[in-house]
Amino acid sequence: MPELVLAATSDVVTQAFFSAIVSGALLAGVPLLFAALGETISERAGVLNIGLEGIMLAGAYAGFVAAYYGGFAWLGFAAGIAAGAAVSLLMVVLCVRMGLDQIVVGIAITLAAEGITSLLHGAYLAESQPILGATAVVRIPLFSRIPVVGNSLFSQPLVVYLGLSLVIAVHWMFRATNVGLNLRAAGDKPGALDAAGVSVTATRAWAVVATGALGGLGGAYLAIVSAGLFQPFMTQGRGFIAIVIAMLGRGRPFWVLAGALLFGVSLSISDALQIAKINISTDAVFMLPFLVVMVVLIVFGRRAFLPAALALPYVRGAR
Amino acid sequence: MTETALPQPAGLGEEPFGQPRRLSAVAEVLARSLGPVLLALVAGGLLLLALGRSPLTFYGNVVQGGILNDFWQDSVMRMAPLLLIAAGLIVVFKAGIWNLGIDGQFLLAAVLVTGLGPGLENHAPNTVTLLLLFLLAAAVAGVWTIVPALLKARYQLNEIITTLMMSFIGINFANYLVKGPFYDESGHVPQTRVLPFDAMLPPLPGTRIHIGILVAAAAILVVWYLMTWTSFGLRLQILGASVRSAAHLGLNVRRLVVVSFVVSGMLIGLSAAAEFLGIWGYIRADQNPGFGLQVVPLVFLARLNALAVVPFVAFFAVLSIGGEPATRGAGLPNDFVLVLVGLVLVFMAVTEYLGTRRALGRSYLSSSLAPTASPGSRTDA
Numbered sequence: 189m190p191e192l193v194l195a196a197t198s199d200v201v202t203q204a205f206f207s208a209i210v211s212g213a214l215l216a217g218v219p220l221l222f223a224a225l226g227e228t229i230s231e232r233a234g235v236l237n238i239g240l241e242g243i244m245l246a247g248a249y250a251g252f253v254a255a256y257y258g259g260f261a262w263l264g265f266a267a268g269i270a271a272g273a274a275v276s277l278l279m280v281v282l283c284v285r286m287g288l289d290q291i292v293v294g295i296a297i298t299l300a301a302e303g304i305t306s307l308l309h310g311a312y313l314a315e316s317q318p319i320l321g322a323t324a325v326v327r328i329p330l331f332s333r334i335p336v337v338g339n340s341l342f343s344q345p346l347v348v349y350l351g352l353s354l355v356i357a358v359h360w361m362f363r364a365t366n367v368g369l370n371l372r373a374a375g376d377k378p379g380a381l382d383a384a385g386v387s388v389t390a391t392r393a394w395a396v397v398a399t400g401a402l403g404g405l406g407g408a409y410l411a412i413v414s415a416g417l418f419q420p421f422m423t424q425g426r427g428f429i430a431i432v433i434a435m436l437g438r439g440r441p442f443w444v445l446a447g448a449l450l451f452g453v454s455l456s457i458s459d460a461l462q463i464a465k466i467n468i469s470t471d472a473v474f475m476l477p478f479l480v481v482m483v484v485l486i487v488f489g490r491r492a493f494l495p496a497a498l499a500l501p502y503v504r505g506a507r
Numbered sequence: 508m509t510e511t512a513l514p515q516p517a518g519l520g521e522e523p524f525g526q527p528r529r530l531s532a533v534a535e536v537l538a539r540s541l542g543p544v545l546l547a548l549v550a551g552g553l554l555l556l557a558l559g560r561s562p563l564t565f566y567g568n569v570v571q572g573g574i575l576n577d578f579w580q581d582s583v584m585r586m587a588p589l590l591l592i593a594a595g596l597i598v599v600f601k602a603g604i605w606n607l608g609i610d611g612q613f614l615l616a617a618v619l620v621t622g623l624g625p626g627l628e629n630h631a632p633n634t635v636t637l638l639l640l641f642l643l644a645a646a647v648a649g650v651w652t653i654v655p656a657l658l659k660a661r662y663q664l665n666e667i668i669t670t671l672m673m674s675f676i677g678i679n680f681a682n683y684l685v686k687g688p689f690y691d692e693s694g695h696v697p698q699t700r701v702l703p704f705d706a707m708l709p710p711l712p713g714t715r716i717h718i719g720i721l722v723a724a725a726a727i728l729v730v731w732y733l734m735t736w737t738s739f740g741l742r743l744q745i746l747g748a749s750v751r752s753a754a755h756l757g758l759n760v761r762r763l764v765v766v767s768f769v770v771s772g773m774l775i776g777l778s779a780a781a782e783f784l785g786i787w788g789y790i791r792a793d794q795n796p797g798f799g800l801q802v803v804p805l806v807f808l809a810r811l812n813a814l815a816v817v818p819f820v821a822f823f824a825v826l827s828i829g830g831e832p833a834t835r836g837a838g839l840p841n842d843f844v845l846v847l848v849g850l851v852l853v854f855m856a857v858t859e860y861l862g863t864r865r866a867l868g869r870s871y872l873s874s875s876l877a878p879t880a881s882p883g884s885r886t887d888a
Contacts, residue, residue, distance in 0.1 A: 236667075278853070288856040291605065291667075292807060295800055296856070300849025306842035311558060314840075420842065428671050435668045471683040478672045478679075485658060485669065 208460035209453060214348055215414045217452020219244070219406040221351050223430035224437065224444045225358055226402030232362065232439045233395035234375035236499040238294025239279060241427025242301030243400050244407035247272040249305040251408025252320070252418040253312075261323045264412045265347055265405055272404015273397050275301060280393045287501030298427070306420035313418060320416040345413055347405075352445075354402075359441040371395055375495030378502040388502045403427070436481060439495075451477050540808055540815075542858045544822065547850035554846065560837045568836050573829020580715045585824040588782040590723035592802045593809075593816045594730040595774030600811055601734060602767040603747035604659065608670030609775055609799030611677025612651045614790075616644035616776035617783045618681040618699070621790045622689030625700040633706060641722070641780045648776025649769045651677055656768035660761035666768075678795065685792040702788035708781070719781030726774055731813035743767055801827075801845075804852045823848070 223240055230237050237243075250271030255264025278297060283290045323345045362368040373381035374391040382388050410426070411418050429451055437444035454477040461468055552562030573582050592609060599606040620640045627636045655669035691700045708717035734740035746753040746763050754760050778798070783790060805823055809816035830844040 238667075282853070282856055282860075286857075286860045288860055292804070292852055293856055295803055296849045296852030298849075299800060299845045299852070303842045303845030303847075303849060306840045307558070307846065310838075310840040420840065425675065429675070432668050432671055435665060469683050469686065471679040471686065475676050475679040475683070478676045482654065482669070482672055482676070485664060486654065 205460050209457060212456025212460060213449055213452040214344060215452070216455035217449045218348050218351050219410040219414065220426060220430050220433060220451055221355070221445060221448035222406030222409065223403045223427060224433040224448055225351075225354060225441060226399035226406070227431055227434035228437060228439055228441065228444055229358065229371065229402070230392075230395045230399040231434055231498060232375045232495055233371045233392045234378060234495050234497040234500065234502070235279070235283060235392050235396050235399075236290050236294070237276070237279060237396065237399050237403075238291050238431065239275070239297030239301070239427075240294075240399070240403050240430055241423055241425065242298035243272045243275050243403035244410065244423045244427045244430075245301045245305045245421075246275045247404025247407030248411035248422060249308060249407075249418055250404070252411035255408075255412045256318050256320055261320075261345065261412050262347075265408050268404040268406075268408025268411075269401045270404070272400040272402070272407065274400070275404070276396050276400025279400070280396050283501065284389055284392045284396060287503060290499050290501075302421060305418075309418060309420050318417070320412060322416070323413045347409060347413070355441045355445045362439070362441070372495075374502075375497055378497050382502070382504060392502070403430075406430070432481075453477075539858050540810075540819075543808065543851050543854035544819075546854040546858075547847055550850050550854070551843075551847045555837070558839070560839070565833050565837050568833035569826060569829035571829065572832035573825035577715075578828065579825075582821070582824040582828045583716050583720055584786060585828050586820050587717070587719040587723040587785060588778040588796075588798060589802055589805070589820045589824060590720075590817065591726050591774050591778030591781060592798055593806050593820055594723075594726045594813060595771040595778070596802060596806045597730055597734065597811050597813050597816070598743070598767050598774070599771040600806060601740070601747050602743040602763060603750070604764065604767060605667050606652065606655075606670050606768065606771050607667055607799075608652070608655065608672075608674035608677070609802075610795060610797065611674030611681075612648035612772050612775045613779045613799065614681040614795060615651055615677040616648040616779035617790050618684050618689065619647050620644045620780050621699045621702065621783050621787070622684060624702045624706065624784065624788075628702065628706040636706065637708065637784060640784060641777060644776040644780035645773035646776070648779065649773040652768045652772035653765070656765040659768070660764040682792050685790060691789075697792035699789045702784070704788070707788050708785040717781075717785035719785040722777060722781055726777065727813050727817065730774075734811075734813060801848055804848055804855065808851070808855055 223244055227237055227240055247268035251264040251268030253264075254267030255261050258264065258267075275297060279290075279293055282288045282293045360368075362372065370381060370386050370391050373384075373386075374388050374395070378388045381391065406426075407423065410423065415422060430448075433444055433447035433451060437447055454474055457473050461473070548566070552566070555562040555565055572578055592613070596606065596609070620643060623643065624636070624640055627639065630636075631639070651673060652670070655664075655666050655673055658664040658669050659666045685699055686697045689699045691698055708719050710717055711720075734743070742753070742758050742763055745756060745758065746760060746767075750760060753763070782796070801823065802820075805819040806816055808819050826847065827844050831841055834841045834843050
């Protein structure tokens with residue numbers, strides 16, 4: 189967007205503009221990154237988790253409450269992970285173990301979590317409206333002094349660096365480990381995995397729990413770091429956006445990272461534009477990444493490369 | 508599964524082939540449909556108890572505020588948009604297609620109808636205007652499904668991603684329209700101009716119920732007729748049962764996908780017109796009733812049967828209309844109703860599991876409702 193930059197004439201404004209975009213992209217993109225990375229794991233294992241929105245909300249509530257009353261942000265992150273994993277156990281039992289329809293159960297999880305967190309918020313938080321202070325950041329020496337973007341890019345809460353290293357870890361897991369191979373087999377040819385003596389149910393169950401944990405962490409980050417408070421429905425469809433990112437990333441963590449940052453930028457760019465005193469409808473800005481992706485899909489219209497057994501329950505010996 | 512187009516009572520057609528039944532068919536259908544609802548109500552009651560509220564008072568208030576003292580009319584009015592969405596979902600779900608972009612299609616139609624309505628109403632008789640607005644709503648929402656439909660038909664691109672994305676684009680575009688071109692300068696919050704009461708849908712004689720409910724009833728009947736009596740319905744069912752078989756039979760799979768998608772979108776557009784021309788007369792920015800995900804479980808409970816969905820929609824309408832005063836009375840947010848819907852879904856899934864252990868998870872869904880994932884979808888078209 190060169191014309192926008194030109195419009196922001198003074199150097200100070202330009203610098204503030206860029207640093208707002210970078211920090212905003214991380215603030216909005218990191219929750220998406222965690223959730224989409226989790227969704228990637230379970231999709232590769234053949235489980236389509238439509239309940240991600242609900243899992244994020246559960247993680248956001250539990251994470252916020254734990255961080256607020258426990259006094260430590262990391263306590264909140266741990267609680268978010270635990271809550272997300274606990275919610276995903278429902279999916280493990282109903283979908284992986286019993287083989288029920290993943291989309292129906294996913295929608296159920298989302299609706300129930302929306303209702304329950306709103307209920308809990310109404311019962312315990314609505315009156316006092318607690319707000320968390322800023323999360324402590326870790327400043328990486330030297331890098332954080334890079335002009336313009338350095339300060340916003342390299343002084344982030346520890347959990348952001350964790351997210352970025354998770355991308356590498358998940359990539360490596362799929363590429364080079366037995367666990368990754370098992371996960372991929374569970375999604376592409378569960379029968380073969382079963383024949384090799386590895387339990388499809390267990391493999392998928394761990395994948396779903398990992399999704400829950402990462403989705404919950406994403407939600408906790410959203411509540412603790414991005415917002416500093418909990419609000420009912422605060423995920424605002426981010427769970428679904430994460431599903432879209434995971435599907436567009438087609439199981440490759442680095443593409444998921446790129447997608448999460450792209451959508452993070454678009455979610456945060458309106459603040460940056462305000463700093464640069466440019467008036468553009470936030471709705472239009474938010475539409476942009478979806479429009480871009482749709483146009484790419486239309487122009488390059490290719491098949492969706494999804495795991496062959498995605499969303500199909502595994503029944504030993506069936507067909 | 509259902510290989511016949513003969514009309515059948517609710518859900519009977521969905522029985523897996525050759526399954527021995529202990530219960531009589533009717534009792535089984537009743538148990539499978541009402542069981543989850545009752546279990547959800549009980550579980551919701553326990554949740555209320557845990558929160559220190561009396562479930563009996565709560566459910567009493569739901570009945571009081573949703574049925575008694577004339578309030579049943581509000582519930583009937585709430586049924587209109589829900590039934591139209593249900594009709595739209597049945598058309599795609601039967602064909603094994605996931606249209607999850609309901610909210611975008613709904614809101615876009617709603618914004619255009621409420622945005623253009625006030626400008627139109629002075630130029631033509633009321634009936635003509637309303638008819639035009641309904642057609643406009645159907646057209647807008649129908650058009651919004653075309654991109655996912657074509658991508659699915661041509662490239663087997665997963666329609667869950669594309670409908671969700673189109674939904675986000677639609678919701679934001681709708682908000683942009685409310686805050687931009689359709690912005691009403693005289694209002695305090697961003698909203699469209701208010702349609703005068705006379706220009707809205709007229710009520711049925713002797714009631715407050717607007718005639719949108721008639722549109723909904725007609726749509727339900729038409730969809731039921733299409734699905735049970737016509738070859739179009741049979742073709743959709745074959746497509747839903749197996750894309751491969753459909754292609755093997757020489758059906759035009761691409762066209763069927765596009766047609767069912769567009770019809771579904773049009774019905775969802777009509778739903779928006781009924782709700783916003785019947786009740787609101789205007790729309791605010793960020794106003795989203797979120798009917799989409801709430802109707803999905805009802806459609807599944809009714810086993811994708813258009814007539815059977817009516818009692819479930821009626822039940823849910825009473826719950827959501829009566830739920831407002833009941834939750835207020837209990838000092839809880841209105842979203843408690845969502846918990847109940849989620850619980851219904853979970854118990855429905857569990858009931859299905861207990862009912863048909865052999866046909867795991869397939870008894871109430873077409874086997875290819877996750878079509879891009881099934882190997883069959885790779886080879887067709």
